[in-house]
Amino acid sequence: MTVFHRNEKKEPLPETLKGGVVAIGNFDGVHRGHRSVLERALSLAQERGVPALVLTFEPHPRTVFRPGSPVFRLTPAPLKARLLEAMGFGCVIDYPFDEDFADRSAEEFIQTILVDWLDAAAVVTGFDFHFGKGREGGPAFLMASGEKHGFTVALVDAFRDENVEVISSSRIRTLLTEGHVSEAAGLLGYRFTVEAEVIGGEKLGRQLGYPTANMQLPPEVDLKAGIYAVRFRRPDGSLHDGVASYGRRPTVTQNGAPLLETFLFDFSGSLYGEICAVSFFGYLREELKFDGLEPLVVQMKRDEEEARALLSGVTPLGALDRAICFHG
Secondary structure (H helix, E strand, O other), X not given: OOOEEOOOOOOOOOHHHOOOXXXXXXXXXXXXXXXXXXXXXXXXXXXHOOOEEEEEEEOOHHHHHOOXXXXXXXXXXXXXXXXXXXXXXXXXXXXXOXXXXXXXXXXXXXXXXXXXXXXXXXXXXXXXXXEOHHHOEOHHHHHHHHHHHOOEEEEEOOOEOOOOOEOOHHHHHHHHHOOOHHHHHHHHOOOOEEEEEEEOOOOHHHHOOOOOEEEOOOOOOOOOOEEEEEEEEOOOOOEEEEEEEEEOOOOOOOOOOOEEEEEEOOOOOOOOOOEEEEEEEEEEEOOOOOOOHHHHHHHHHHHHHHHHHHHHOOOOOOHHHHHHHOOO
């Protein structure tokens, strides 16, 4: 089933998507906590034989309210949509979030979006979901609105990990800023993944025998600088193991902008202009400044060996991990 994007708020929704079960939230990361809400929506939709939809908001509300400090997105909209599609949703609505939308009353949100536009049969969201101007709408308001307008409401409690800690997007962001990509993967349920266009570089890696696919990530990405074992996916779906460096390349540049440079194992060919994905399987070491290129190459060989060893034994963490990081 294809994912249906709705970016224009005044555009009518196709009749085939009306009357469905709507999961509402930002769902940044589509992590295990989010999936307790999302799976409940899928289950209800299957029981009722109606469409399952996700209503999310673009850009992230925190970016609108605090434009000077945009949020580190775990899953930008295209990646989020693919993860939701892999879960089984047939419609992802990226609703435009701006100051005008933020000023709408809770009642207007219910009437214009859930009732008039979506004709929702059921709404599923987290127990702490608030909406409308000043966050005036909360769980009690939503439940009362459902009784008034004829849709059911399911509120899902916060999902906790094996240590009884709540799984949250902010917790995962903190782990990534510290380089703990394996722990982050345990909370996400899949390996943290970024997407970007492969751009031209200084071609120094090619001269050293390690040609790299270079990507410029958004400035708000706060991934710890260092060397990682990764898996690289091209637009055609082909996968390549590799080792990636993220940082400012202190051995060869002065105050360079952060760059993700991935050396693909056993690959030759041009990747320029392709929108590719890099999934992070393990943090190998910190970014270091070497005294010249020769010791850098020696270390790069060690990094390659360690990454090959780590990646040779990896298995999927679950269905989403298999969908984006593995064949089949």
